[in-house]
Structures are given as C-alpha cells and as structure tokens.
Amino acid sequence: MKLTYGIPAALAALVVLACAPLFVGPYWLGLLIGLAGYVTLASAWALFSGRTGYVSLATVAFFGIGAYTVAVLSEAMPYPVVLLVAAGIGLGVALLVGLATLRLEGVYFVVFSFGLAELVRQLVTWYETSINGTLGRYIFLDFGPEHIYWQLLALAVVTLLLTWWIGRSRLGLALKVIADDETVASHIGINIAWTKITLFAVSAVIMTLVGAIQSPRWTYVEPAIVFNPTVSFMTLIMALFGGAGRLWGPALGAIPLFLLFEWLSANFPDHYSILLGLLFIIIVFLLPRGVVGLFDDRFGTRRAEVQPAASGEGAGK
C-alpha cells in the first residue's frame, strides 16, 4: 500500500525539484544546491555507517578529493572524464583506507577517520605550496548553477535507489547478518571484511562525486575550503538526526538541519560555530535514534531493520 502511493509521490516530487531552477532565483538555487549536496552526503554516510556501526568522520576527505580533482584537471580533460577520474581516485583511497582500517573498532575508527581527512588536507596543502608553488586554484567551467543542481539531484536519486537496492540484495542480507552476529556471518561464508569495504567504497565514491560536482560553485578553491571538517560533522549529525538506518532518514534529517544552519549563519555570523556546537550536543542527547526512530516509538512500527549507528558498537574485530 505504501509503495503504490510512494512511487508516484516520489516521482512527482522529483519532477517538481527538477523544474525548480526554472522558477526560482539565484539565492534559492544556491540553497537547493547545498541541500541536494547534503542530502546526498548524509545518505551516502548512512549507507556505510548506518549499516555497519562504523562512525566515520572521513566524509570531507572524499568530498575534498573530488573538489580538488576537478580543480586540478578541469582544464586538461572533458568534464565527464574529470568526474570519472575523481570517482576513481575516491575509490582507490577508499579501498586502501578500508583494507588498512576496518579492523579498528569503535572510537579508534572515529579518530582514524578524522585523522585521515586532516592527513589528506595536509598532503594536498604541502603539494600545492611546495611542489606546485601555489595555494589556491581557480575553476572555470562554462555551465551554470542549474547544471550543478541537476547533477546533484541525479546523484541524490542514484544514492537513494542504490541504498534501496542494496537493502534487498545479498549485500544487504550480509550486512544484516553481520550486524546480528559476526561469528555466524563468517561461518556461513560471508567475507566480512570485503562486505564492509565494498560498502565503504560505494559510500566514498558518492561523497567524492558530491565534492567534484559542487566544486565549480566556489570558482576559487584551496585546501582549507574544501577539506573543512565541519562538512564531516554536519553530514554525521544530519544522518543521525534523521535516522541512519532508514532509507529516507538521512534526507529527512538533512533538509531541516541544512535550512537551520543556513539561517543561523546568515543571522548570527559571529556566533555560528558556537550555535552549531550547541545544536550538535542537543541532537546527540535528545535523539540518539533519529527522528525516524522517534516516529517508530510513537507509532509502534517494527524496529529498524538494521542497527542505527548511534555508537561505534558492532564494529568489526
């Protein structure tokens, strides 16, 4: 029943969203771009972290890799090829990092993922200043903001479809079994490490593409801008706020929080960071299972099919 109404409703919403740039002004288009970006980031974050319990702060590492790849290559190659290269680099880094670190548990993984983002930023900064002799780069791509928006919207749709599809695939079953009992999982033939790495890589590639697609918005790019750790924290808090174990949870968390963050930064530019910190604390305290979890409690719907990632528990050995 839910599906019969859900699909036409989602399609209608998508058509409206796709047509939006034809009707709204530049301010609202900018807002929509940011919104589409964070809906995608939060959904991609939850695709991995919400289903494995690994709380990652590496979001901006991949986001920044995407943005920087475009900044470096946009004049050397056609745009679609640049996107492919960016996705390839994101995939490579994700596989390398995944192989090395998914054996870390709980808080160790959180710290590592944060460290990774800083490491990538320092490496890029070092390369730019010492080898290349510049700090920033300009991105000149001759398409308007509506094209950025459409690309992000398409990526958001792909991310949600992928999440839905994974939930019904063998990969999704493997994740549920792993969340239930890793010993059983390995004894029925599931390669736990590869299951987690696959998911980490898919999530990372999406994050990389968000950064790559959004980068022309900045025109001028430098490491401090594209590797800003706030991106990782905002993504995490949005996904947790909405409910990281659910298909629509991260999107539902991203929309109100993004608008709230925008409003705060416009109206209280001097105190924005403090307010942001306070908001994080409030959300973590009040909504450990996200707003979707709140609805479940209220209406007694069945428990989340996968464990929400409010803590680092369930992380692999």
Place this chain on the structure above:
Amino acid sequence: MSALLEIQNITKRFGGLTAVDDLSFDVAEGEVLALLGPNGSGKTTMMNIISGALKPTEGRITLAGEQITGLPPHRVAAKGVARTFQLVKILPSLDVRENVIAALAFRRDALWGQEAQDEADRLLVNAGLSARGGEMVENLTYIDQKRVELARALASQPRLLLLDEWLAGLNPTELRVGIDLIAGLRDAGMTILLVEHVMEAVRALCNRCVVMNVGSKIADGDTDAVLNDPGVVRAYLGTADA
C-alpha cells in the same frame, strides 16, 4: 573409507594454558564420529580450530587432502565445513526462513530469490519446522532454535558437519527426536563430527569415539570399547569427584 578430515598434531595455547595438546585423529567420509571429554578438555576449542574460528598454535588440518589450517571461517565454509554452536547462535533480526536463506545466499553454489525461498522451506520441513518460516526466531522454543541452526548449517551443503553439543538441554522426548534427525543425516551419507555429553546419543549415532582429557587424546576407537575403557571412565569420574 578414506579420511575426509585429518587432524595432525594440533596444539592450541591460550597464554600459558594448553587447551589442545598435540591432538591427531581422522574422520572418514560418511562417518559419524563423537569427540568426547570432560568439561574444559578442549573439545569446543578443537571445533573452533577446524571451522577457522581459532588458529592453531601448531599442527595442520586437511579436508579431502587440502590444507585448511589457519584459513578464516568464510573460506573454511566455502571448502565445505558447516557447524552449529554450543550456545545456540541464531540471527535475531531475521525470521526463521531468512535465517536459512542467509546460508543459502553465501554458499559456493549460492541461491537467491524464489529458489532460495523454496530451498529454505524444504530444509525447514526436513528439520521439523514446516510452516514456521515466517516466525521471528527469538519467539521459538530452545529446541526449535536448534533446529533452525541445524537447517542453516545444512543449507551450506557441507561435506563435513560439526555439531557442538547440539543435543544438550533437550528433554527426553526432544532428545529422541533430535537423535532421529541426526540419524537421518547419517543414513543419507553426511560426515559428522559431534561433541556430546549425552551418552545415549553417542551410543545411538556413533561407531567410533575420540576422547580428550586436558587437551590430549586418551582414547580413540570403537564406541563400546572406548566407553568401557578404564582410563576414559576415570577421566570422567575424576572431574565428577574433584
């Protein structure tokens, strides 16, 4: 009959404790072998080493002539070893049928979709759980959860089945049913290594037993002879006396 499983000089130390001490024995193709011993003698540790859950400190294990020593559990499973656990391990967020499908979906000759549903239902019927597929496993009785575990192990189409006290904790009627279930597998040609404290079951199911005490093998042979062996009796009584 040729040996399907060969355990050669396996030793496992946990720090200063030697849980398995230079243990060797074979399990022949189609044989149902009991691994016996008093509490803490190292039986579960040996099962864990075979299934890949633990790496041995020394020694080697071959399955059908192929080395499986130290392989991770998912690779041992792919070679054809399935098991149940001493403390029953079910997948609580899945229903009964999905518990079995989980094993079907990740075996070598994997099944998915309608095929997996049908095969899961067939396995559940064989395990005595017909028409229970839609229930949550957590709501099942202890013996029914054990049936789910057995159906899940069989779903992997193992060449070797490891049962760690699968019959423990059952009442006399359930025990009868459980023994018949395993006897059915034996008659169908399944190779089984079972750890068991219920001697009635051992007598009914196994021609041969291996007995461990403090990690070492103290007897290996015909069930009746082994169970009457003075050394074996002493090992069991010794722990009861202590």
